Amino acid sequence: MAGIYIHIPFCSQFCVYCDFYSTSMLGKRDAYADAVIKEIEFRSLDIKKSGKERNLVKTIYFGGGTPSVMSSVQLKQILDAVKANFTLVQSNGAGMQGFPEITIEVNPDDVTRDYAMKLKNAGFNRVSLGVQSFVDDHLRWMNRRHDSEKAKNAYRLLRDAGFCNISIDLIFGFEGLSMDQWRGNISTATDLAPEHISCYQLGIEKNTRLYKDYLSGSYEPLPDSGSYEQYSMLQQMLFAKGYIQYEVSSFCLPGKESRHNSSYWDFTPYYGLGPAAHSFDGNVREWNNKGINKYITGWKQGVRHFNKEQLTMENRFNEFVMLSLRTVKGMDLALVDGYLKGFPGGFIDKLERLAYTGDLVKEGGFARIPSHKLFVSDAIIRELFV
Ligand SMILES: C[S@@+](CC[C@H](N)C(=O)[O-])C[C@H]1O[C@@H](n2cnc3c(N)ncnc32)[C@H](O)[C@@H]1O
Ligand code: SF4
Numbered sequence: 001m002a003g004i005y006i007h008i009p010f011c012s013q014f015c016v017y018c019d020f021y022s023t024s025m026l027g028k029r030d031a032y033a034d035a036v037i038k039e040i041e042f043r044s045l046d047i048k049k050s051g052k053e054r055n056l057v058k059t060i061y062f063g064g065g066t067p068s069v070m071s072s073v074q075l076k077q078i079l080d081a082v083k084a085n086f087t088l089v090q091s092n093g094a095g096m097q098g099f100p101e102i103t104i105e106v107n108p109d110d111v112t113r114d115y116a117m118k119l120k121n122a123g124f125n126r127v128s129l130g131v132q133s134f135v136d137d138h139l140r141w142m143n144r145r146h147d148s149e150k151a152k153n154a155y156r157l158l159r160d161a162g163f164c165n166i167s168i169d170l171i172f173g174f175e176g177l178s179m180d181q182w183r184g185n186i187s188t189a190t191d192l193a194p195e196h197i198s199c200y201q202l203g204i205e206k207n208t209r210l211y212k213d214y215l216s217g218s219y220e221p222l223p224d225s226g227s228y229e230q231y232s233m234l235q236q237m238l239f240a241k242g243y244i245q246y247e248v249s250s251f252c253l254p255g256k257e258s259r260h261n262s263s264y265w266d267f268t269p270y271y272g273l274g275p276a277a278h279s280f281d282g283n284v285r286e287w288n289n290k291g292i293n294k295y296i297t298g299w300k301q302g303v304r305h306f307n308k309e310q311l312t313m314e315n316r317f318n319e320f321v322m323l324s325l326r327t328v329k330g331m332d333l334a335l336v337d338g339y340l341k342g343f344p345g346g347f348i349d350k351l352e353r354l355a356y357t358g359d360l361v362k363e364g365g366f367a368r369i370p371s372h373k374l375f376v377s378d379a380i381i382r383e384l385f386v
Contacts (some may be wrong), residue, residue, distance in 0.1 A: 003059040003263045007274030008067040010353035019205035022065040033074040035299035037081040057086040059101045061259035072118030093159035101259045109146040109194035126165040134188045145267035165197035174202040175229035190241040195256035231375045241381035265323045330368025
């Protein structure tokens with residue numbers, strides 16, 4: 001079984017920190033919908049031809065860019081094409097028994113009562129709402145289109161439309177976010193009681209406005225100690241409100257894990273469609289080229305512009321270590337045994353050393369990073385790379 005990711009590469013305004021592939025050429029939305037539907041048909045045939053049972057799909061995720069700048073009609077056409085060309089399977093996944101999980105990322109200022117209803121009727125059953133902060137000064141600095149009131153209102157409209165699985169994205173770890181403001185953001189989020197909360201530490205990515213400001217000295221990053229304090233506060237406050245953490249950046253009410261994201265971490269194959277989208281089947285990684293014009297003209301001629309890479313045994317192992325140790329459940333040691341047959345020794349020694357220093361906890365056949373060290377998970381994981 002697999003997950004499908006559809007990239008919607010449009011934004012009407014760009015946030016200072018974001019380097020996801022996206023264009024402001026909104027006039028291309030219709031042509032894009034046609035092109036992505038062609039890709040859906042082509043990729044489905046390709047997968048069927050390979051004779052694999054991976055035409056079975058258990059999660060669909062529309063991400064961006066900003067999927068909510070597309071009309072509900074365009075989104076429904078794309079979703080219907082996925083349903084017509086892939087076999088959606090019922091899954092016993094947490095909290096959503098019997099339904100494939102179909103998520104759409106939505107920006108708060110695109111949500112009206114009518115649009116929320118139309119998204120529900122189109123077949124989406126999970127929404128990820130990009131709030132980022134409930135402080136208007138932060139939102140202005142980030143160059144978001146919404147303010148705090150709009151974010152809260154969008155949430156209510158989505159609930160009124162019948163969405164019973166909503167996730168909120170927040171960002172922490174930036175200069176200008178005080179501990180009091182962060183406490184306020186977390187409480188406002190938990191007062192709304194979404195099923196899921198994703199919290200990302202602000203990353204300074206190349207090719208962003210934030211990066212330029214950082215280089216010129218006009219943005220000074222928050223020291224790691226400050227981000228760590230915010231992360232610890234987040235863990236404590238969400239835990240007190242009944243949320244469980246299941247991955248470095250992901251928290252949910254019991255049973256409401258994102259099944260789509262979880263499948264990235266447990267190596268369920270996924271197909272990414274649209275420019276810049278990645279696909280992975282456990283061995284081969286493919287990525288569609290960036291560039292909306294080339295994408296649209298390519299699909300007019302039935303040509304897919306993409307690159308691929310066969311992962312070496314070492315790369316696969318490192319990927320496995322990285323993805324599984326970002327989860328709270330951790331790394332299945334039985335799977336490690338299988339991988340290690342092909343490698344020189346040394347990995348187990350490193351594992352034991354990290355367990356000795358308390359950077360890893362070994363129990364129940366898994367090795368995991370303890371909660372208070374998840375903030376520095378990247379550094380711990382790097383130590384284990386072969
Ligand atoms: C790429 S956006 C797409 C969804 C939607 N357009 C939005 O902005 O909410 C998905 C999420 O990535 C996160 N994100 C993007 N760039 C980031 C960065 N540099 N650091 C931390 N989080 C980031 C934001 O929280 C955002 O909600
Ligand atoms: S964070 Fe979302 S809205 Fe902002 S530029 Fe990135 S994709 Fe667009």
